[in-house]
Amino acid sequence: MKLILLLIGAIGAIGARACQRELTLANTHRHVKRQSSNATFPPVLDTNEQILTNSFDNTSISQWSYYYTHGNHVAGLNKTMAQWTADKFAEYGFTSRLDEYEVFLNYPVSHSLSLTYANGSTLSASLTEAVLAEDDTTSYPDSIGTFNGYSFSGNASAEYVYVGRGQQVDFKRLQALGVELEGKIALAKYGGPFRGLKVKNAQEHGMIGAVIFVDPGDDGNMTEANGVIPYPNGPARNPTSVQRGSVQFLSIYPGDPTTPGYVSKPGVLRADKSGSVPHIPSIPISWLDAQPILQALDGYGTNGTAVNRTKWIGGIPNVTYSTGQGSGARLSMSNIMNDTYNPIYDAIGILNGTNQDEVLVIGNHRDAWIVGGAADPNSGSAVLIELAKAFQALSKTGWKPLRTIVLASWDAEEYGLVGSTEWVEEYIPWLKTSAISYLNVDVAVAGPIPDFSATPDLHAIATDVMKKVIYPFHGDTSHTLYDVWQSISGGEFGVLGSGSDYTAFLHRGIASIDLGAGGGPDDPIYHYHSNYDSYHWMATFGDPGFHTHKAIGQYLTLLAYHLANDPVLPLEPADYAPALTSYLADLEDTISATSSNSTLDLTSLSTAISAFVDSATQFNTLRTLALSTNDAGLLAVVNHKARDFSRGFTSQGGLPGREFFQNLLFAPGLDTGYAPVTFPGVTESITFEGNFTLAGEFVGRTAKAVEVAAAILRT
Ligand SMILES: *[C@@H]1O[C@H](CO)[C@@H](O)[C@H](O)[C@H]1NC(C)=O
Ligand SMILES: *[C@@H]1O[C@H](CO)[C@@H](O)[C@H](O)[C@H]1NC(C)=O
Ligand SMILES: *[C@@H]1O[C@H](CO)[C@@H](O)[C@H](O)[C@H]1NC(C)=O
Ligand SMILES: *[C@@H]1O[C@H](CO)[C@@H](O)[C@H](O)[C@H]1NC(C)=O
Ligand SMILES: *[C@@H]1O[C@H](CO)[C@@H](O)[C@H](O)[C@H]1NC(C)=O
Ligand SMILES: *[C@@H]1O[C@H](CO)[C@@H](O)[C@H](O)[C@H]1NC(C)=O
Ligand SMILES: *[C@@H]1O[C@H](CO)[C@@H](O)[C@H](O)[C@H]1NC(C)=O
Ligand SMILES: *[C@@H]1O[C@H](CO)[C@@H](O)[C@H](O)[C@H]1NC(C)=O
Ligand SMILES: *[C@@H]1O[C@H](CO)[C@@H](O)[C@H](O)[C@H]1NC(C)=O
Ligand SMILES: *[C@@H]1O[C@H](CO)[C@@H](O)[C@H](O)[C@H]1NC(C)=O
Ligand SMILES: *[C@@H]1O[C@H](CO)[C@@H](O)[C@H](O)[C@H]1NC(C)=O
Ligand SMILES: *[C@@H]1O[C@H](CO)[C@@H](O)[C@H](O)[C@H]1NC(C)=O
Ligand SMILES: [Zn+2]
Numbered sequence: 061m062k063l064i065l066l067l068i069g070a071i072g073a074i075g076a077r078a079c080q081r082e083l084t085l086a087n088t089h090r091h092v093k094r095q096s097s098n099a100t101f102p103p104v105l106d107t108n109e110q111i112l113t114n115s116f117d118n119t120s121i122s123q124w125s126y127y128y129t130h131g132n133h134v135a136g137l138n139k140t141m142a143q144w145t146a147d148k149f150a151e152y153g154f155t156s157r158l159d160e161y162e163v164f165l166n167y168p169v170s171h172s173l174s175l176t177y178a179n180g181s182t183l184s185a186s187l188t189e190a191v192l193a194e195d196d197t198t199s200y201p202d203s204i205g206t207f208n209g210y211s212f213s214g215n216a217s218a219e220y221v222y223v224g225r226g227q228q229v230d231f232k233r234l235q236a237l238g239v240e241l242e243g244k245i246a247l248a249k250y251g252g253p254f255r256g257l258k259v260k261n262a263q264e265h266g267m268i269g270a271v272i273f274v275d276p277g278d279d280g281n282m283t284e285a286n287g288v289i290p291y292p293n294g295p296a297r298n299p300t301s302v303q304r305g306s307v308q309f310l311s312i313y314p315g316d317p318t319t320p321g322y323v324s325k326p327g328v329l330r331a332d333k334s335g336s337v338p339h340i341p342s343i344p345i346s347w348l349d350a351q352p353i354l355q356a357l358d359g360y361g362t363n364g365t366a367v368n369r370t371k372w373i374g375g376i377p378n379v380t381y382s383t384g385q386g387s388g389a390r391l392s393m394s395n396i397m398n399d400t401y402n403p404i405y406d407a408i409g410i411l412n413g414t415n416q417d418e419v420l421v422i423g424n425h426r427d428a429w430i431v432g433g434a435a436d437p438n439s440g441s442a443v444l445i446e447l448a449k450a451f452q453a454l455s456k457t458g459w460k461p462l463r464t465i466v467l468a469s470w471d472a473e474e475y476g477l478v479g480s481t482e483w484v485e486e487y488i489p490w491l492k493t494s495a496i497s498y499l500n501v502d503v504a505v506a507g508p509i510p511d512f513s514a515t516p517d518l519h520a521i522a523t524d525v526m527k528k529v530i531y532p533f534h535g536d537t538s539h540t541l542y543d544v545w546q547s548i549s550g551g552e553f554g555v556l557g558s559g560s561d562y563t564a565f566l567h568r569g570i571a572s573i574d575l576g577a578g579g580g581p582d583d584p585i586y587h588y589h590s591n592y593d594s595y596h597w598m599a600t601f602g603d604p605g606f607h608t609h610k611a612i613g614q615y616l617t618l619l620a621y622h623l624a625n626d627p628v629l630p631l632e633p634a635d636y637a638p639a640l641t642s643y644l645a646d647l648e649d650t651i652s653a654t655s656s657n658s659t660l661d662l663t664s665l666s667t668a669i670s671a672f673v674d675s676a677t678q679f680n681t682l683r684t685l686a687l688s689t690n691d692a693g694l695l696a697v698v699n700h701k702a703r704d705f706s707r708g709f710t711s712q713g714g715l716p717g718r719e720f721f722q723n724l725l726f727a728p729g730l731d732t733g734y735a736p737v738t739f740p741g742v743t744e745s746i747t748f749e750g751n752f753t754l755a756g757e758f759v760g761r762t763a764k765a766v767e768v769a770a771a772i773l774r775t
Pocket of ligand 4 (some may be wrong): 281
């Protein structure tokens with residue numbers, strides 16, 4: 061489901077643009093910058109790297125993409141596609157199987173939405189995306205309608221309130237303006253928090269339904285208002301496009317909402333799910349359907365400018381984004397879902413390594429809301445098949461990986477990371493003792509701009525491998541991926557929040573990276589979770605020629621190769637040191653920004669960080685010794701320390717009110733879902749609870765976690 065945030069920056073040549081992620085948090089993360097140094101061009105590769113790289117073919121990638129984007133593959137509805145994937149893994153030399161889970165899912169039966177003006181006349185929303193002659197899959201009869209996964213079945217008829225992006229701060233602002241929320245329907249704009257949290261916030265304010273619209277104001281320069289032609293004839297947003305998606309409360313619990321913390325197998329006890337899915341109905345709509353609904357509020361209550369909230373005003377023409385108290389207009393909505401328990405299938409491929417106690421997992425989800433899904437997730441699926449093919453080319457030379465490689469094609473990611481979470485819950489004893497890293501590729505390509513988020517121990521190898529890949533950027537093929545990434549991101553990795561399948565791994569203390577490429581303000585609009593995220597869009601606008609797919613695939617493959625094969629496991633525990641220091645500085649800023657007079661003693665945390673720095677130094681000394689003495693036993697010891705130390709950052713009890721999230725260094729924000737918060741137990745006890753006692757408890761727990769990691773590293 062990964063949302064590629066639009067990168068707002070200046071257009072122009074490489075080197076001229078600054079990347080600014082859409083930060084929704086009180087504190088901005090001080091990302092750890094990597095040293096800039098010039099990569100050789102063209103890159104110099106060793107024989108194995110050449111075999112892997114040369115195996116990549118844009119035409120075969122486009123064939124895999126075509127396969128995945130021409131059949132209904134909503135979670136649980138296409139076992140054939142799961143088996144096809146497992147068969148491909150087997151064809152390329154991996155031992156393959158399907159891992160099956162029985163999970164709660166729901167599918168749309170019917171829905172409707174109408175607007176009634178004060179004068180009694182009514183208008184029905186179309187709730188459909190236009191069928192386009194140019195784009196074959198938009199007319200597939202079995203394509204599923206515009207709906208929210210895990211939404212509640214019900215009707216609502218009431219006055220409605222525009223709530224901006226639906227964050228808690230937006231609701232606070234409405235309350236301050238005296239806007240009545242109880243018993244009303246929320247009209248929310250996409251952007252900012254994960255959509256399920258918009259519905260959660262509405263529900264918690266006594267609202268009885270939610271309608272969520274896509275806004276062209278989030279489309280950078282690529283808008284019809286700027287004179288850009290919409291899809292299918294041009295790169296701007298098709299005005300009928302709708303963003304489907306799950307309304308699970310992603311920051312509380314991912315996975316099957318009826319089996320928190322345990323595996324969804326037939327016959328298991330099903331828990332009450334009301335804490336992680338909504339109990340009010342919701343419907344996603346296009347900006348075209350939203351326009352008259354917003355316009356009916358114009359001139360009433362407080363206008364958008366006066367509300368004065370971040371991104372409150374969007375880009376729908378002729379709308380003031382008023383809160384609209386007193387317009388007399390009403391909405392009537394109905395959303396009927398079929399609640400079921402259905403089998404889902406994770407396709408798994410395994411290539412045994414010599415060291416079976418060291419396992420690399422590479423995953424991509426396969427399910428999509430729509431028949432297409434050419435970017436999300438099947439650009440990643442196509443790349444994963446091509447990766448398997450490349451490893452077969454290398455195996456043919458007699459090569460065998462040092463470490464075991466596991467490929468995973470997840471099902472039901474879109475409903476709430478279900479396939480990966482259930483799988484981690486099933487295999488956690490094995491993963492805890494042997495996983496060296498998890499590499500996630502969800503949206504491999506939705507545009508040309510590389511974007512990587514990773515745990516700090518993966519930054520060094522992830523950077524080095526970028527220098528080995530030629531990366532096409534707006535038609536220019538004279539740079540490495542490293543050069544392009546450096547000039548766009550300034551050499552910064554993002555911090556992992558949530559929104560894709562790395563979540564369960566990260567929160568069990570496994571080193572993780574999420575990689576892919578998205579669009580900037582001047583690139584074609586990627587119609588996230590819409591029928592227009594199709595093969596036709598990808599081949600015409602997103603990645604004509606599939607060259608970016610090829611480059612991202614080569615990058616993922618070489619990264620996997622080094623992690624699975626380098627005698628010295630290329631994880632750098634010491635790179636956590638500057639990261640921890642910057643998270644501590646952020647926390648200090650958060651504390652001083654609160655109006656409360658309470659103080660928090662952070663001594664234990666800074667002491668733990670110093671202990672970690674010492675351990676990392678000792679670890680590096682030991683690793684140098686292992687190398688210089690060529691001592692295999694000692695090398696195994698240091699490799700296992702590198703594999704294991706990050707397990708220390710997790711705590712059994714998890715974060716306040718969300719036991720699943722065990723990593724005490726980073727987690728999705730409670731009210732963001734996608735975007736991360738660092739030292740979340742401490743930070744959110746302050747920013748959400750205002751509870752310094754709880755914050756103090758979590759300073760202790762977080763310090764303890766850092767101490768445990770330091771102890772594992774210590775020699
Ligand atoms: C990188 O290359 C540029 C231009 O060739 C040069 O000016 C710069 O000093 C180089 N930087 C490093 C770190 O080598
Ligand atoms: C499953 O996906 C394949 C490939 O896209 C497609 O050919 C097939 O029709 C789909 N099956 C179902 C039941 O939709
Ligand atoms: C009712 O009000 C709406 C919005 O102002 C207007 O478009 C419509 O024409 C009106 N209908 C009648 C019957 O007056
Ligand atoms: C494109 O967007 C950027 C950032 O919003 C802005 O600085 C630039 O002026 C825009 N360019 C055009 C042609 O609209
Ligand atoms: C919005 O409301 C404020 C305060 O009432 C007013 O000054 C301003 O002119 C209004 N703006 C628009 C665009 O209506
Ligand atoms: C808008 O809100 C910000 C703080 O959130 C405040 O600094 C600014 O003065 C406000 N602007 C207006 C016009 O009220
Ligand atoms: C906005 O309003 C103007 C003036 O009434 C009208 O000409 C234009 O078509 C409207 N645009 C949209 C997209 O509704
Ligand atoms: C609901 O799903 C079940 C099982 O998937 C199916 O048998 C039933 O026909 C569906 N009912 C409706 C109303 O779609
Ligand atoms: C891979 O290793 C596992 C565990 O040792 C073993 O059961 C399996 O047979 C091996 N697979 C192959 C293809 O050698
Ligand atoms: C693959 O790349 C070649 C060379 O640029 C191009 O001619 C071909 O059309 C591409 N294949 C596809 C399927 O786009
Ligand atoms: C903080 O302390 C000052 C001075 O003692 C006091 O005036 C103020 O009310 C206190 N604020 C809070 C939020 O307790
Ligand atoms: C603050 O947290 C502490 C420790 O968990 C708890 O005992 C206390 O009830 C909380 N206070 C409030 C006001 O929620
Ligand atoms: Zn996805």
